[in-house]
Amino acid sequence: MKKINLFYWIVTGLFSAFMVMSSISNVTSSPEAVQFLSDHLGYPKYIIPFLGVAKILGAVALLIPNLRRIKEWAYAGFFFDLFGATYSVLAVEGFKPQTLFMGVFIGFLFLSYFLWHKKLASI
Secondary structure: OHHHHHHHHHHHHHHHHHHHHHHHHHHOOOHHHHHHHHHHOOOOOOHHHHHHHHHHHHHHHHHOOOOHHHHHHHHHHHHHHHHHHHHHHHHHHOOOHHHHHHHHHHHHHHHHHHHHHHHHHOO
């Protein structure tokens, strides 16, 4: 139980930190984020800050205990965000070895979700 709990918080903390760090450029509509998401991938500019705020809220939800339903929604939102981002890059650029790096973050998402359910089952 203690090992699962510790491992869950380490994985979830790292994943949440990544999501918050990746959202800062979206929230501030940095020129790099706008160029990549809007000009390169074709997303409308108004969606960029929205995605950033949603990622921050999701990361916070994962870190607050006892929010089962909201955590499920946060995990679902991150699933769609990460798979949507991967698909968008693959559709526009085609396969490149660097795209496989997204699998690391998707792996952290799945591992966090799995460990959360293991933690809940042991309560």
